[in-house]
Amino acid sequence: MKNLNRIFALILLVCLAVVSCKKEERDLNENISLVGTLSLPVNQASIKLTPSNAAASQQFKWTSATPEDGGLILYEVAFDKEGGNFSKPVFKIVSDGGGVQPQVTISHKDLTRIAALCGINSSSTGKVNWTVMASKASNSKVGQEVRTLQLERPAGFAEVPTDLYLTGSATEGGDDFAKAVKFKKLEEGVFELYTSLKAGSYILTDKPAQAGRKFFAEGASIKEGATGITVSGSTKAYYLKYDFNVASVIEVSEVQSVGLYMSAYGNEIGQLNYTSAGIWQSGIIPVVFYQFSWGRDERYKFAVHTASGVKYMGSSNVNNVSPVGQAASYFYLNSVTNDQWNNTYKFNPSADNKNIKATVNLGGDGPYSHTIVTQ
Incomplete structure (x- = not known):
């Protein structure tokens, strides 16, 4: 009898411990209001992009969304082609403060990328749409207000090469991509090289590998493609300088x-x-x-x-x-x-x-x- 009482007491203690260890559970309130008014830039604003200027930027601002339980909301500015519905934005960027502030500053370099993704070619002007997406946990809402930006792209590449190499039969490394001659980077998108060239052809590439992006010069302009640049005559030393920010051949001189x-x-x-x-x-x-x-x-x-x-x-x-x-x-x-x-x-x-x-x-x-x- 004493053993039964002891066993019953132990079972009761275990049950009490399990009950006391249970945490109070509440449903997470993920409800948020829609983002309020977009304030900057104004609708139909026109921006002349200068991606070569590292300091050039545009600020985007809006009024905050409101969570029902006062929790944290994260924001992203989303861009889409003119007439797009933001079901698959071409570009998104988290707002300042790791996504918590109702504002973000976007560089002209990134806006040039956005323009390119929306089909605006270099030396052209076109329109893109933007809005703000607010999210809390798994709940995300697209803002009801959409604004349009008119972006004017300069001549140049939306994505300038990080590095630049010279390769081809006319170069010191020959046709072997692994032996491509590397340019000196003067600043973002600007490269120079002292080397020799002989009879043959050469191309520019952003990687010493077949898979790299390839470029060539046509007159004073740089274009993307694998067209070789022809060299004739005896071997001579050359100075080459290119600016991809404006897609220009600055100098190619003996x-x-x-x-x-x-x-x-x-x-x-x-x-x-x-x-x-x-x-x-x-x-x-x-x-x-x-x-x-x-x-x-x-x-x-x-x-x-x-x-x-x-x-x-x-x-x-x-x-x-x-x-x-x-x-x-x-x-x-x-x-x-x-x-x-x-x-x-x-x-x-x-x-x-x-x-x-x-x-x-x-x-x-x-x-x-x-x-x-x-x-």
Whole structure:
């Protein structure tokens, strides 16, 4: 009997424990009101897009939706083609604050992508629709108000390449995509390259692989496609510069020579010859510092002669110090003015009345640089 009582007591305790562990359950209230009035931009607003300007943007604003239980609502601005019903928006972007604020700032770069997705071509104007979608948990509602934007796209690509390569039979890497020559990225969508070209053809691509997007130049314009650009004649060094923001060929010029310019003489004291991979090397160049009343002058920089004119490469420092003990960055090459004295380097004092060999490296996508070796 005592054992039965003990078993009954244990069962009762277990039942009480289970009951006490149950949590109070409530249905989640997912009801929300529709988004209120759209306030910015005004309906039928016209925007001239400038995607190359990183600071260019447009703010979108609306009045908040209201949850029945006061909970958190998330917002997305949705875009669709003119006449679309937002059942499958072409583009959506979460509002500021991780989706909780009734506003969002969208860059002109993204608006250019939206225009392209809605069928607006470069150098064209067209209309897109936008609205706001509010959601709480699994409940999502599309705003009742829809506004129209008129977007004017400039010449250029909605999606500019992140990287750019040169490949083809006319290039130093040949037809092997894995050996494509990489451009130096100057800024978003703008690339330059010092290389050599021989008889054959080349294309531009955003990846060193067959699957990459391909581009070619037609006159002063860049177009997407695998049409090869033909090169004839003997092998020559070239400078190439492209701006995909405006789909323009900025420059394709033969590099005729690279000279070592010494400031005090106001002249080039030696020439460098192209080897490969954007590198020029000199033979023996005699160096004699110029004698002024105050001392001997050792300043120099480089002159790159192209079919389009002379580009001077020098120091980022207007007034420089001796190279002795300086970091590698001292020898970095930057585009500078033709000023006779400013933005120059100084030879090592040991180079006076000696021979030197100079190397200029304008290859790769890292900093350009040079070396001076006293013989």
